[in-house]
Amino acid sequence: MGEQAVALAKAVDYQSAGTVEFLVDSQRNFYFLEMNTRLQVEHPITECITGIDLVHQMIRVAKGHPLSITQDDIGINGWAVECRVYAEDPYKATFGLPSIGRLYKYMEPEHIPKVRVDSGITEGSEISIYYDPMISKLVTYGSTRKEALDTMKKALDSYVIRGVTHNISLLQDVLVHPRFIDGAITTNFLPEEYPEGFKGHKLTEIEQLQLVSMATSILMRQLLKDRTFLNQTRIGCKGSPQKVLNLIVNIEKQNISVQVEDLEKSYKVIIGDRIVNVNKSWSISADLLDLEVDDQACSVQIISHDAAGNLKIQFKGTIYPINIVTTAISELQSLMPEKKKPDTSKEVISPMPGKLFSLSAQVGEKVYEGQEVCIVEAMKMHNSLHAAKTGIIKSVNFEAGDSIGEGDVIIQLE
Numbered sequence: 001m002g003e004q005a006v007a008l009a010k011a012v013d014y015q016s017a018g019t020v021e022f023l024v025d026s027q028r029n030f031y032f033l034e035m036n037t038r039l040q041v042e043h044p045i046t047e048c049i050t051g052i053d054l055v056h057q058m059i060r061v062a063k064g065h066p067l068s069i070t071q072d073d074i075g076i077n078g079w080a081v082e083c084r085v086y087a088e089d090p091y092k093a094t095f096g097l098p099s100i101g102r103l104y105k106y107m108e109p110e111h112i113p114k115v116r117v118d119s120g121i122t123e124g125s126e127i128s129i130y131y132d133p134m135i136s137k138l139v140t141y142g143s144t145r146k147e148a149l150d151t152m153k154k155a156l157d158s159y160v161i162r163g164v165t166h167n168i169s170l171l172q173d174v175l176v177h178p179r180f181i182d183g184a185i186t187t188n189f190l191p192e193e194y195p196e197g198f199k200g201h202k203l204t205e206i207e208q209l210q211l212v213s214m215a216t217s218i219l220m221r222q223l224l225k226d227r228t229f230l231n232q233t234r235i236g237c238k239g240s241p242q243k244v245l246n247l248i249v250n251i252e253k254q255n256i257s258v259q260v261e262d263l264e265k266s267y268k269v270i271i272g273d274r275i276v277n278v279n280k281s282w283s284i285s286a287d288l289l290d291l292e293v294d295d296q297a298c299s300v301q302i303i304s305h306d307a308a309g310n311l312k313i314q315f316k317g318t319i320y321p322i323n324i325v326t327t328a329i330s331e332l333q334s335l336m337p338e339k340k341k342p343d344t345s346k347e348v349i350s351p352m353p354g355k356l357f358s359l360s361a362q363v364g365e366k367v368y369e370g371q372e373v374c375i376v377e378a379m380k381m382h383n384s385l386h387a388a389k390t391g392i393i394k395s396v397n398f399e400a401g402d403s404i405g406e407g408d409v410i411i412q413l414e
Helices: 002-011 043-050 054-063 145-157 168-175 178-182 189-193 205-226 327-333
Strands: 019-024 030-036 079-086 105-107 115-119 134-142 160-162 244-251 254-262 266-271 274-279 289-293 296-305 310-315 318-326 347-349 354-359 372-378 381-386 391-396 409-413
Touching: 002 019, 002 030, 043 054, 043 079, 043 115, 043 134, 079 145, 079 168, 134 145, 145 168, 168 178, 168 318, 178 189, 205 244, 205 254, 205 266, 205 274, 205 289, 205 296, 205 310, 205 318, 244 327, 318 327, 372 409
Parallel strands: none
Antiparallel strands: 019 030, 079 134, 105 160, 115 134, 244 254, 244 318, 254 266, 266 274, 274 289, 289 296, 296 310, 310 318, 347 409, 354 372, 372 381, 391 409
């Protein structure tokens, strides 16, 4: 492939950095796909395993200087892997629809050795509907493929992004997939392994045990913190704080009975016949919590937490909604009527922010189930929206060219 790429560049007298793409089949036959007269998004991979600054060489050539290296000078050392971190919701459409917003909290995992982050944004930057929603190129490298992948999993766990929905959950799930680990991948990997779309990481029994233990420890820490007055002369809360809590944890549609006890150096969590110890050397106010569950390192992020015991915790890339209440409150909750979801089958709702590119139906017109009624444009993509049922159009709330937000009702049926 290298010889063919060089021959192509010479044939057209190409004088700058460029990328020739090939497709390779299972028999290792390769086929020309295209040539880009620029560096590719994946160029950090080459730089990490060769030690050559490709951008530097490109600038030198543009200035008229010859290359400072020959092919014999280039060696391959180790492995590197790159993840494209995008402001996309991987649970929507075909593995991602754009998400917009302002990054009110942004921390790159550059404190981890052998991690490189190429990004063009900072905390406070805005992801808009007008440009590609890529946040960064996250690159890790190591002496072996496993080392590079293990570092990538740790880096993704330590990446703090607030203000937009991102695709870290999908990236993490792919990295731990047995087929990906074995290297048996093709361009059909996603549709083959997620035929119903991506639904988030499915917790193993051990992972669920870890998450429940950490969540209940976080709740215990928060309850104790709420009773504490710092630098105050006022009298504290009446009575000594509870050292043992009996809780009901609802996670993934399961109710789990948990007892958590505040010890001197750890939280003792009892789940069924399992006893788990969670360390206490972490701050609940930190954006990234590095905990130890039975001496095993686990990184989590508290996305939200309210007084009703509702937590959203990011673990293994996926954000899990968890409800934690005492056993007494749980008994009362079981008596509450279940809130019914509203019927939205008569509405055409925008799944993303963008611009209404076109309308193909009018008020009073009859439309049929599955019929295209409008197109939403966002980040260089056209997204076709369809009627969920047959009916007469009652109202059209926007005109072509209008800006719309995620969740806006574009069309209503009678």
